[in-house]
Every structure is written in structure tokens, then in C-alpha cells.
Amino acid sequence: MEKYHNLVQRILRGGHYKKNRTKVDTIADFGHHYEINLAKGYPLLTTKKMDTFRWDSMLHELVWYLSGDHHVRKLREKTAIWNSWADEDGNLPSAYGRFWRRFPIPENKAQLPGEAWASEESPWVQRDDETGTLVFDQLGYVVDTLKGKNPDRDRHSRRLVVSAWHPANTGPSALPPCHYTFVINVQAGKLNCHLTQRSADIALGVPFNIAAYALLARVLSEVTDIALGKFSHTLVDAHIYCGQEERGEWYSENLSEFQDHLANVNSKEEYRSVRNWVLENAPPEQTTEVDAGSHNYGYDHVPGLLEQLARDPLDRPRVELDIESLGEFSYENVTLQDYDSHSDLRFEVAE
């Protein structure tokens, strides 16, 4: 996954120090984009261990998105990754699946003359069991349109947009969607997926985001019988967390020296020297113990990412999946094959 490594390098070399809502500071950069050819294998990172618990969490998370649930009551039995942002009942202030599968439709006087709104006759509209109001299944619309009878009009549509962004939700929400919209676009007989992400935690969130959308593209390719094309990813605020308090602030004073060191790196191994320079010079961080075979880099993600840059990416694994409809997608129906990785490393999540 050279594309991920290039992204990390570009942000470390060209980013600037930025404080943010969390107590953990960042090295951030505006506007990054890359494409991954999904026909060349499944883009699961190999420079840290992404199978076992991370693969499981990502897969349960995708199953949860597709379920349309706005709560994590079932998800939290499988993984804790969303627990910090949910209330005691497991409800979330913004949930991707709720918008992907059950986007609220204005009703009655909320519809102005001349405006076009799908009605209850539409195959993608239903009266929601939970709210009793009309909701729209964006993903169902995408799949059915791709399977439409007239390829030029249907599968070639340039309107296959799924949005998790509801302006009236995002202001008050404690965590508005980060990967907030994607577009499916067929070119030369191949299905491509373009994701726009407003805010991207490069070390922790992005490896999950790539894995989840690459798998979603595969799911859509299976159920529509259209060959898999590319995953294309736009990141607006692309950031690497660099620690709390003195540790984070050390980067504000030492970023240009750090970036001079990076500018002199000529081989992968030299990233380890820069990592060691950071570990020797930056104020120490308290980190919790993790299992043997793993190393916890704490809230400063920079040294761990430098270690990843020093490692050679291994061959991409494959995913086995055989489904005919969206409803058949489940944890049990997917298997990861031929995955091999470097040893594990951990980072703490900025909340």
C-alpha cells in the first residue's frame, strides 16, 4: 500500500502544527487525494497487523453501517471502537447507517410546490418502523440503479451519491460524520468509488476507512455484477496526532527541524533514525502496556508512522465474498485470504 505511505510522507514533510477540539495536537495538511486500483488486490495495510481484531472491528462496523441502525447496541457486543461517542443506551449523535439507509424525507408542508421528492410509491421509500416518518434508502437506490435495464441511462448514471451529511444534524452533533459522502461511478465497465472525508486521522481512522470502502465497493461490484475498478479518496483536513500538552507542543517548536531531517531521508531505514531522534528529543509520553508482540506509541502517532514508513509493504491480500444481494452481506460471508503483515503497533485514540 504505497499510496498510504506516500500520504503519510506528504503530511509529515509538508504539514503544519495545528491544535484542535481534542486535547491531542496534530500535524495537519489541507487537501489530499489518491487512488487505489482495487483490481490489484484488497488494500489492507500490511505495515501493521490489520487482520484479527482490527479486521473484525472494521467488518462489524461495515455490517453496522449497512444495517441502518442509529445505535451501537449490537455493534458494541462485537467491538468497542464506537463506544466513546455513544450514550448509555448506545445512541449516537450522528450514525452513518441511519443516513445511508433511512435518510429523512420532508413531508406535507415541508415540501414546496415544484420540488421533487420521492413518495411512498418509490421502491426506496418506506415509512420508518422506529419514527413513523418517511425515509429514503440511498444505498438501495444506488444498487437498483446500477442494475437497471438501460446501461447507458442507469449504470452510467453520474448521480449515484450517498450522503451521511444532514446540515441540521451536524451543527449540534458531538461527532458529525467524517467520511460524509461517496459517489459510485462506472467507467469503461468498472465500478469506482470516490469518498470525501472532511477530517482524517491518518494513523487510526484512515486504515479502517480504506478497508471499509474498498470492501463496500467489492460488495457493490458483487451484487451488481460490474467489475471492480478504483477507490478514490479525498481528505480535507488530513492530520497526524502528535501528542498532548508538552509532547504535542514540542512539535510546534521543532517541526521545521523535524521536517529538515525528513527532507534528508534517502532510504526507508533512515525513517527509523528520524523516529529515534524524535524519541530521544521529545518530552516522554505515558503509555499503557499492550500485549507482547505489539508496541503502544500512545497519542503521538508520529514515531509509529515513521516505523511503518521504514517497513516494506507486503503483497496485498484477497477477500472472498460471494453474495447476490445487499441483504446477504454479513460478517460470516466474508473471508480475508493470503494476508501477511509486519508486527503490530498501537496508537491511542484522540477523543
Ligand SMILES: Nc1nc(=O)c2c([nH]1)NC[C@@H]1CN(c3ccc(C(=O)N[C@@H](CCC(=O)O)C(=O)O)cc3)CN21
Ligand atoms: N480520533 C479519532 N479517530 C478516529 O479514527 C475516529 C474517531 N476519533 N472517532 C469516531 C470514529 C471511531 N473510529 C475508530 C475508533 C477507534 C479506533 C481504534 O481504537 N482502533 C484501534 C483498535 C481497534 C480495535 O479495537 O479493533 C487500532 O489500533 O486500530 C479506530 C477507529 C474512527 N473514528
Ligand SMILES: O=c1ccn([C@H]2C[C@H](O)[C@@H](COP(=O)(O)O)O2)c(=O)[nH]1
Ligand atoms: O471514520 C473516521 C471517523 C473519524 N475520524 C477522525 C478524524 C478526526 O481525527 C476525528 C473527528 O474529529 P472532528 O473534530 O470531528 O474532525 O475522527 C477518521 O479519521 N475516520
